[in-house]
Amino acid sequence: MRTPAAAALTSLALLAAACGGGGGDGGDGGGAPATGGTFTYALSADPGGLDPAMGVLSITNTTLSLAYDTLVTASDDGKLVSRLAEKWEVKPDSATFTLRKGVTCSDGSPLTASDVAGSVNHITDPDTKSPIYGVLVPIGMKATADDAAGTVTLSMPEPFSFIVESARSLFIVCGKGVEDRSLLTRGTSGTGPYQLTEAVPSDRYTFKVRREYAWGPAGATAAELPETVVLKVIPNEQTAANLLISGTVNGATVYGPDRARLEATPGVVKNVVPFTNGQFFYHQGDDRPAHDPEVRKALTQAVNLKELAGIASSGTGRPATGLVMEPRPCRGDSVTGHVPAHDPAGAAAALDAAGWKAGPDGVRVKDGKRLTLRLMYATTRGAGVQAAAEYLGQAWRKAGAEVKLNGIIDAKLSESLNATQDWDVVWLPIGVSLPSQLIGFLSGPSAPKGANFAHLDNKRYESLVAEAGLLPSAEGCGQWLEAESALFEAADLVPVVENTVLHAAKGATYDMQAGEFVPTSIRLTQGG
Structure with missing residues (x-):
């Protein structure tokens, strides 16, 4: 395995915190969907640097999931469904993805097959020293692009079972972030429905919606999404629970004893997941x-x-x-x-x-x-x-x-x-x-x-x-x-x-999958 043992094991242990099933959409959402407004989520720690190639912490990937798409995603029953790729062809040692047309990056530039291939090859480049190489991206994977055809091919040196499935964990960088990765330390450059506009380490990360976003899974768009998402860094879980009950924050993920208190609180949307x-x-x-x-x-x-x-x-x-x-x-x-x-x-x-x-x-x-x-x-x-x-x-x-x-x-x-x-x-x-x-x-x-x-x-x-x-x-x-x-x-x-973990919400609903937002699911609710 190319990744040094210590770094790889750190990835394993920390990625554990990322895992879990669907998100906080169970129970009474508290009213009809509301347009505009701000959805505030309690983030349990600071996400650190935001370059997707270096994102091994679960809290980092939670943050990145608002601004970046992947080629494919998984339904609740584990079946693969399209995201940036509208279709794909699989061989024992490769998979070729055909990209959706009309997808743009947050700076307005069109997504290209070269962007996708570059995201993969940057991670597998030894000089990058990416901690997700060998964990989220399999050892030996290479990517080639055909911009004219709008296709990208992921290949392995020998047959590999999960070529397509591996693509569901790979955030695609595009636009200005491709040429200057330093922009990604405290910024985002992706095709997702939100773009980071403010980063105050250890305090808050503010995202603004991209209303032009229209290429989400199953045709999801940004039409009904909140105008702003604020990820508020709140390390103390008891404090996060108190703020959610008071309505100061709209969402929180709770692991410890405060989950029982939230589960018993009327008006809190609750979903317990693996x-x-x-x-x-x-x-x-x-x-x-x-x-x-x-x-x-x-x-x-x-x-x-x-x-x-x-x-x-x-x-x-x-x-x-x-x-x-x-x-x-x-x-x-x-x-x-x-x-x-x-x-x-x-x-x-x-x-x-x-x-x-x-x-x-x-x-x-x-x-x-x-x-x-x-x-x-x-x-x-x-x-x-x-x-x-x-x-x-x-x-x-x-x-x-x-x-x-x-x-x-x-x-x-x-x-x-x-x-x-x-x-x-x-x-x-x-x-x-x-x-x-x-x-x-x-x-x-x-x-x-x-x-x-x-x-x-x-x-x-x-x-x-x-x-x-x-x-x-x-x-x-x-x-x-x-x-x-x-x-x-x-x-x-x-x-x-x-x-299991509790995804809780008040005045809002949202889904999470494997610890990441399904960003097109976020809704503010009237009467919450």
């Missing part, structure tokens, strides 16, 4: 206890995963069904029946059989070495994750392990996983939209030489993804799902819960 997965990985280095698959399975059997799921999600989660988030290209449940079941007695017997015998203080010992587990987790992931770590520690202590909890901030997570490697178990969220985006993390060179931070070596997984990667996406779904199940059966990683 957010990201909660799971843990075992370090399988040669000198680690979990190198032995029987030890991994025994440690998994020692944990009541149903109870753990409730704790980790503070009671707001759903049963885990896979590693890829909604809207998934492959529908199905790869988890049920493939994870070692809760069986403390069986766990004890398996550890005995593996040579780990209880010592005088109750801690198991093998060849003079204590069964010590260093459990790492991010302290910035909320009280549920802290409680989940404590619960895991208790379960494994009962099974005869010495457990050391190591809570660290997100910024140190990648360094600790890859560079120091001083851990045995890690609670790590995953948020990707395609199963192919996980291959480099779940196989291949181990850290620090590669992105395989847990030193996984699952030959069945590797064989299945290699086979699936050569098939068209729909035809390979069976193999992709079976590959995930192979990981769970070997206890390489243990899926625990699918977290």
Whole structure:
């Protein structure tokens, strides 16, 4: 994988915050649509630099989604639908997209096939050092343009399942931003229905509507959109909830305890959607206890995963069904029946059989070495994750392990996983939209030489993804799902819960998909 292991893993962990299903359009919208006006949304952090090629933070992509389009998008059931591309032709190793006519950039210039190809090739250029290369844009992808025909072709060096699906995550830069990328640090240059007009870091980002916009999915236009969208940076979730209840802001995404208060507030439009997965990985280095698959399975059997799921999600989660988030290209449940079941007695017997015998203080010992587990987790992931770590520690202590909890901030997570490697178990969220985006993390060179931070070596997984990667996406779904199940059966990683998030609105309605606005869905409502 070209992306350095540490940078790629940071992308994985941070992109997790981007994932989730449709947006806040459930319930009573509070009245008929209103024209004009300002829609204000509570942004939980500053988005940083706004160049789409460098946009790895979820909050950055939320911001960019107002101003940029992609070639295709996904419906709620995961099916691909047109966006900038009106049609496409797919071959095993390439896809050719025909662009819509009449699309313009925010500076008035027409969108060209060269703009689209340039957006791809800029990301794949080694000099760019784009953190989304190898995560959102597959390694080896190239783009060529035919401006006369209005077509752009994305190609891979060998057959690849998700060529078209990869295009749904790629924001297209056009106009002045193509020639001068420095304009994109605090500005936008895209074909979306909004253009950034004011950027005040750590305070607000103001967008103005482009009334000429008429090329949205399914014929969506800007005719009924609010005149202005303000993304107000409000890091404190309680403050955001208070402002939404008072009507000062129209929308907010809430993860923590304030969601219960909002769900009980009349007049608040509520929609609970999938957010990201909660799971843990075992370090399988040669000198680690979990190198032995029987030890991994025994440690998994020692944990009541149903109870753990409730704790980790503070009671707001759903049963885990896979590693890829909604809207998934492959529908199905790869988890049920493939994870070692809760069986403390069986766990004890398996550890005995593996040579780990209880010592005088109750801690198991093998060849003079204590069964010590260093459990790492991010302290910035909320009280549920802290409680989940404590619960895991208790379960494994009962099974005869010495457990050391190591809570660290997100910024140190990648360094600790890859560079120091001083851990045995890690609670790590995953948020990707395609199963192919996980291959480099779940196989291949181990850290620090590669992105395989847990030193996984699952030959069945590797064989299945290699086979699936050569098939068209729909035809390979069976193999992709079976590959995930192979990981769970070997206890390489243990899926625990699918977290959910609340998209809330007052005086407005809006949709979000995978943590990004569906900008043509934003409406202010009368009587809200």
